[in-house]
Structures are given as structure tokens and as C-alpha cells.
Amino acid sequence: MSYYGEPSLSKILIVRLSAAGDVIQTTPIARQIRRQHPDCHLAWVIERKALPGIAHNPHVDEIVTIDSPEPRAWLAAIRRLRKRFDIVVDAQCLLKSGLLTRLTAAPVRIGRQDARGGSRRCYTRLMPTHMNQTYISQQYLEQCADLGLDVDDYVPELHLAADDHQRAAALWQELGLEGRKPVVALIAFSAEPTREWSADRFAQVGDLLSERVGATCLVPGSKAEVSRAEALIARMQCRPRSLAGRTTLGEAAALLSRCDLAIGADTGLIHYSLALGVPLVCLLGPSPLRNGPKADTAVTLASPCKFRHCQPAEKCKRGEGRPCMDEITVEAVVEAAEALLARGRQPRGATQPPATRR
Numbered sequence: 001m002s003y004y005g006e007p008s009l010s011k012i013l014i015v016r017l018s019a020a021g022d023v024i025q026t027t028p029i030a031r032q033i034r035r036q037h038p039d040c041h042l043a044w045v046i047e048r049k050a051l052p053g054i055a056h057n058p059h060v061d062e063i064v065t066i067d068s069p070e071p072r073a074w075l076a077a078i079r080r081l082r083k084r085f086d087i088v089v090d091a092q093c094l095l096k097s098g099l100l101t102r103l104t105a106a107p108v109r110i111g112r113q114d115a116r117g118g119s120r121r122c123y124t125r126l127m128p129t130h131m132n133q134t135y136i137s138q139q140y141l142e143q144c145a146d147l148g149l150d151v152d153d154y155v156p157e158l159h160l161a162a163d164d165h166q167r168a169a170a171l172w173q174e175l176g177l178e179g180r181k182p183v184v185a186l187i188a189f190s191a192e193p194t195r196e197w198s199a200d201r202f203a204q205v206g207d208l209l210s211e212r213v214g215a216t217c218l219v220p221g222s223k224a225e226v227s228r229a230e231a232l233i234a235r236m237q238c239r240p241r242s243l244a245g246r247t248t249l250g251e252a253a254a255l256l257s258r259c260d261l262a263i264g265a266d267t268g269l270i271h272y273s274l275a276l277g278v279p280l281v282c283l284l285g286p287s288p289l290r291n292g293p294k295a296d297t298a299v300t301l302a303s304p305c306k307f308r309h310c311q312p313a314e315k316c317k318r319g320e321g322r323p324c325m326d327e328i329t330v331e332a333v334v335e336a337a338e339a340l341l342a343r344g345r346q347p348r349g350a351t352q353p354p355a356t357r358r
Contacts (some may be wrong), residue, residue: 024271042217044060057157078103263281
């Protein structure tokens, strides 16, 4: 029986507004709530920009979308959510998500002790936190311990629209990728620049994989990253295909699902890769070790650093830039990539990870 008693479990709301990777990391909560409490009404409130991560999630009964940063959009969401839910879980634990949680007026509002921005006062229950989980999704499952969720069921999931797959198939054909093996996605860009690896090193990796295993490289990116994608491609001897500015987030994910390997830092599309079962190499710099994707088909490369983890706005205690990213070598990335490509795509289901490499 739940800590809160069975009558309180009829209506549950997940608050995870953004960003793309964080939303995907939160999906195990929805899956476990559905498994443990199959008869509950489960809703999720999210910002429009991160919606592709859950738009077709079969475990969620209702999605409340905040369409813009304008106050009227937030007020509309609050009106729709207020006094409807028995339990609200704020997996984001920032001021904006905390205030939204508080304004639902739910009798049980679950946050965490590491909640930031003054949001701690918005919750009726603060769950303990620590940093030594296998994968970050376990933090959110532990936050819901009183709901009886299984913390070992932590691999995220992503369900895409048929239209996204159809558009991806057309682009795949247009780019001349049909029949090419292997296809490697170089996920070189991040919303947080301190997590990025250098463009020169990405170029070297792409060229070496093209030379050694005949890889064709894809460079995904947003409209704002078109020029950066072009600059990266100009550094390379092989002939990568650029997706920058040509896809929606859902279409990019559908294209990613067709790839044989993804290489990138701790950013949204790398966590999408894990959810889609795409073999991946994650280059982990200032983020906590738990942020590295964990599965039989995932390798996380991280340099040893006693100061990990760092907040994006912090100046590195070791000097200029991010030495922890610079210490991840081209050779290590190529070695990990070749090993994963030699194994090929594996069936989904196994979650026991290889050790994080340092």
C-alpha cells in the first residue's frame, strides 16, 4: 500500500517543463506509475519546446502544454491544473516549476532537498537526494519512493509520431543513406557550451571512422546551429551530411533512430539515443557521473576530476575552459565507437551498464 493510502492515488501530475534531455530522463517515472498504479489518471505539464519527448508516451493520459513564456500561457495552465490532483511530483525543482506545483493546490506536493531558486517552500514533502545513482533517472524514481516505484527500472523511453518517421525516411533517402553502413551521428552542439567537445576533435573522429570502418557521418543541429554545422563539416575530409535547420526535434529523433551510433556530450539528443536504443558514446565533462547514459550499448567517457560536478556559470577551478572535456582524447572516442559498431544494434531490454571509463 502507498505511504499516502490508496484513495490519494487516483490523480497524479508530473511537473517536468524542460529541457529535452531532462524530460526524457524523467520518463521512467511515468512508466513506473502506470505499472504500479494502473488505474490512476496520470498527467504531465510541459513547455512546448520539450513536448516531442512525451507527446506520444503511452503511459500518460493527459498532457498540459505551456505554449509560450508569456504570463497568460502560464495562467491558462494553472487554471487547468488547479485543485484537480491528489499528488504532484515536481521532477524539475526550480522556482518556476515549484511555483506551478504550489499553485495546483494539491494536498501532496513532492519535491527534493536539492530544490533550487527558493522552491523548497512549494512542497509538502522534500525527499532526500544524493549524487551516486547509476543513472540520473533514478533520482526521479527515488523522489517517488512513497509511490512504490522500482528504482532499477531507469532506462528512459521515447515514442515518436508516424509523421516524424515518414519525414525521416524521406530525408534518409534524399541524403543518399539508404544501404550505407554504418551511419554515425556526431552530436556536436549543446544548449550549454561548457559541455561541448571541440569541433576539431569531432572532425578527427568522423574522419577516422570514415577511414577505418567506412562510416557516413550526420551532423544534427537546430536552425541557430546551421553555421556551426557548416564550419564543422568544412574541417572534415569525409563528406558528412548536415541536418542542421532541416528537422524538427521529433524528426531529428526519428533520423537518429536509424543511425548505427551516436557520439556526443551530455545533451538532449544523446539521451534520446539511449531512449531509442541507439548505441552511443557520451563525452562527459563537468556533469555528474550519473548523467552518463547507462546500458549495454552505451559507453560514457569521463576524465577524472575531483571538482566534478560544476554548474554551467561556474569558473573552472582548474583553469580556463573545461579541462575535463579536453582530457577526453580522440583515440579513446574512436576506440569506444569501433567496439560498439563491431557489436551492432542490440535488442532493447538489458540495463546493466559497462563501467564508466576514465
